Amino acid sequence: MEGEVLIKVEGLSKTFCKDLKTSLKYGVSDIWTELIGRKKERTDLRAKEFWAVKDISFEVRRGECLGLIGHNGAGKSTLLKMLNGLINPDQGRIEMRGRIGALIELGAGFSPILTGRENIYNNAAVLGFSKKEVDAKMDEIIEFSEIGEFLDTPVQNYSSGMKVRLGFAIAAQMEPDILIIDEVLAVGDLGFVLKCFKQIDQLLPNTAVIFVSHSMPMISRMCNEIILLDKGKVKFQGVDVAKGIDMYYARFSNNESNVVYTDGSMALDRIVLNDDDSLNQVLDWKSDMKLKLYFHNLKLSKMPVVTVSIYDKEQRPVAIFKLISNICDLNSNKFSVELTHRNLQLSKGLYSINVSSAKSASGEPYLRINNAMSFQMGGEEVWPPFLLDAEVNYLVVK
Amino acid sequence: MTDKLKITVYSAHREGKKGVLHNLKMMLSDAKSSNGLAKQIAKRDISAMYRQSILGILWAFIIPLVNALIWLYLQGSGMIKISDTGMAYPIYVFSGTMLWQIFVESLQSPIQQVAASKSILAKLNFPRESIILAGIYKNLFNASIKVLILLPIVFYFGAAPTWTIIFFPLGNLSSAVVGNAIELLLTPIGTLFTDVGRIIPFLAQFLMFFAPVVFAIPESGLGKVIFEFNIMTPILITTRDFLVGGNLDWLFYFFMVNIGSVLVFIFGWAIYRITMPVLIERMN
Structure with missing residues (x-):
């Protein structure tokens, strides 16, 4: 059953407050609104508020990958938090079908004092695995993480790269229908990043993926549609990935030598x-x-x-x-x-x-x-820096 | 296959009419599914807490033990005069301070649990019940250690074991339930404003002198009224009665407080669930 819409987002918006004290005050009234049940959507901003995400709609089908790009503070993480169900939208609606997996902040909840092995059980439990499932997948996790001899060392002695390895190795055991990936692979070394992508590539055909990254080569490699966010609004949305990437770069380009x-x-x-x-x-x-x-x-x-x-x-x-x-x-x-x-x-x-x-x-x-x-x-759009002219002959060899 | 996929909806306004029953059912199923995770978190926190300490698990009863010794000294040296407590004073004060400590720990548990799990709450979606439940598991773990140390002390000071002692752990559980119920109700506001978390231990300390922890209930006057209104009074007295085979005069009030606490707890839990996204929005 490929191609069904797994993620459907309609008119999604979210406000944020710039000031902490005011934000806490609004928090109290928001608690009250949640308790009596919100009937209407928010339409106006309260004092000191702004739209962190404004009016975003998209669909992702099984086997598709949507890239989310934009400079820091463009609203990508807020959007992901809504998709992940951590915070509620102020406007609009998200509908998702199937198991949702998120590769956000790998190794969140690792306890520094406990060993890698103990943390595997903890982290896996948070991700929704039962102890039995972890036991069954333990060898695979250990092998994938390449932590080896340090498995029984407290995690506080791990390097940041090792923590990410272990975190990914656990998260990679999920078999989600929807996968949300936030800039998580930036810390690992090249060999590990390649390994992770291989794993993601395996998941991709059966999964609807939302991918956030500042690395345009990764975006162009994985995504078949992108959304460029700027100050919470959609600046570009479409299947012309290269065009979106160009617009992203245009923001940073300056003609000053x-x-x-x-x-x-x-x-x-x-x-x-x-x-x-x-x-x-x-x-x-x-x-x-x-x-x-x-x-x-x-x-x-x-x-x-x-x-x-x-x-x-x-x-x-x-x-x-x-x-x-x-x-x-x-x-x-x-x-x-x-x-x-x-x-x-x-x-x-x-x-x-x-x-x-x-x-x-x-x-x-x-x-x-x-x-x-x-x-x-000018010319034909390709990702590699060179488009080499060539004479090409296809021959059937018998 | 399509129709088998679980549908998740996050919307700006609540969709459809979902009654109280539906919510209760959801809560129960989430509680069930988060039980394993809660145990894991509790295990993690307990082992992490004691791993970096020499005295380790001893800390669970050092504080109430020292507290009790102070009161024993104050009473023994005649600095304060304590009216008749109906039993050997060491038993009274040891059981009182232990139970009170269980209550105070559980009274601080939900807000502390949420605060300690901030970073993971703001990043991962998992049943939010589990951290509260983990807190309760930790309370019960600490409480059982206290019970284990308390029992020999009580028998040493001459209490004869009676059959009611099998209900003694129930009394300890009540202590934890009352504490958790009160605090869970305060958790949303306490997570926004840290004032709540600061004032609770202070109030608890104050409240201790209006509960039969180290003093007996006054014979008359305003003190008597306050003691009798204090919801911890029936818990303390009845649990002590369980321990030494007392006459259980407060048993009815004891059950009322327990039932009330369970109801408050469920109510607080529902509020906690609903308000969590609002709180997460404001943590990081």
Whole structure:
């Protein structure tokens, strides 16, 4: 039975109060409203309140994964708390079908003094496992957590990564219809994160997943629909995951170039891309890229080595221009460097150019500028940074 | 298969008409399902509490024991004059302070349990009953240790065992029930404002002098009236009667207080369940 709607959210809103004392006062009156039974939805804000989540609706079917993204304080966690039934909505309705599992704050409720083994029983009990079930799954949990010899050590001596391992190993034993995952895998090492994703991948086909993360590669890998939240409101919602991610990044992008280091011996005057120095030019896929960098010489007597590299919107280096030094004498107060790359095959997205220069390839640095210029690539949307042109032949081999 | 899936609804307004009976049924089934978890939490807290301590479980009766010794000294040295208590004073004061300690501990239990579980309450969805129930298990555990230490003391000071002693644990249970019932009712407001949690031990201390813990009920006057109105009075007197084979004059009042406490407890429990989301909203 795949494809049935497991999570249905309609017009969900939640208010929060900025001030603690006022919030406590409202708490008293809220207790009273809950007791006499709330008949009407809240429509207006009380003094010092704001909408932490406003008017959100979505559906998630079995086998689908909805990504929730947004900057800190956008309302993601509040939304998750409502989905998890921890707090009540002020407007709207959530309907969920099936067993609900949440990977939020792994290892919550671990008692530091007790051993890992004892905490497995406690944590599993909180997650709804009976003692029998834990006994049956104990070996699997121990093996998955890779805690091994430290199993009978008090949890207070564990590293944060070890706690997350143990927490995930327990939570991974759930077989939910609905899985809510909040940024929980940030602490583990790479090997463990991969292992966790393998586990989640196994669950995914039979589960409706809601996934919150600040890691866009993870979002793009897992989700088939995303919601971008901003100040509690939906800024983007749809199946065009890449577009949503772009909008998320656009919030952080700034066009200001930023001189990270200079020793005062040279300065960048101007940078020109394909004879045009305007910002955010759009380049076609497989077009040529011609960069001209105009420098001001302040103290140098020899030509420096100039390195140009391309970064993606996540500030990951994706490419660097081949380094060629030409140590000739420099007796002018101006010089320029020209670079040409033909048939550029970067994939669609926003990129920035970083420039640095030094005396020699590994010599003392003169200048380093981040985001000296930014440009966009057009074309087909793919997640990896390069879309390589290729001749492809499919052959039936007998 | 679709229709077998359990449907969970969280809505801004209460949907449908759910009567008191429906709620009671839900409460009972949740209590049942949270029992295992409650035991686990109680076990966790008890073992964690004593693991980092040398005296360990001894702490459960050191405090009431010292309290009782102080009163014995005060009485023995003639600093205070205590009217006839109807039994050997050591038995009176030991049983009184033990029972009172059980009451005070249970009187603080629900708010402490909620406060200690804040972080997990705000992050995970599990039956909220379980932490209250775990608190009760801890109270009963501590109470049984106290009973175990109390019995030899009582016999040492010359009380002859009677058949009513089999009801003595019931009296201890009553102490815990009354305490939990009162406090559970205060838990929602006490979780919002810490004032409640601070004032309760103070009030309890004050109340002790108006209950037959170390003093006997005054013969006359305002003191007599207050003593008689104190709901802990029938519990203390009847439990002591169970212990030493007294004449159980307060038995009817004892049962009334117990029934009343159970009703208050169920009422407080219902309120606790309903208000929990409002409280969680304000913790972190």
